[in-house]
Amino acid sequence: MAPTQELIDSLYREKVLRARGMTVGERLAAGIELFEDSLNWMRTGIEHQFPGSSPEQVEQIVQKRLNIGRKLDEHGIYRPAPELSN
Numbered sequence: 001m002a003p004t005q006e007l008i009d010s011l012y013r014e015k016v017l018r019a020r021g022m023t024v025g026e027r028l029a030a031g032i033e034l035f036e037d038s039l040n041w042m043r044t045g046i047e048h049q050f051p052g053s054s055p056e057q058v059e060q061i062v063q064k065r066l067n068i069g070r071k072l073d074e075h076g077i078y079r080p081a082p083e084l085s086n
Contacts, residue, residue: 012084 019027039062046061047053053061072078 009084 019030022030042062042065043058046058050057050061
């Protein structure tokens with residue numbers, strides 16, 4: 001196995017073990033935090049893509065993109081990645 005793949009697998013295992021050590025509430029809070037971070041990255045990207053957009057316009061674009069993602073998911077276009085073998 002390539003050293004890069006070994007590092008990726010090791011990092012993944014560490015994340016899984018860390019998650020297993022969390023309570024349900026901690027995992028829920030971590031998921032919410034990750035989603036909020038993703039939204040902030042999305043907003044930043046939109047602001048760079050559409051300079052001069054108002055905060056309201058940025059939020060409209062965010063909503064539009066989230067709706068597109070939801071529709072793609074509902075139609076089964078995206079599938080979760082398979083689990084890594086141990």
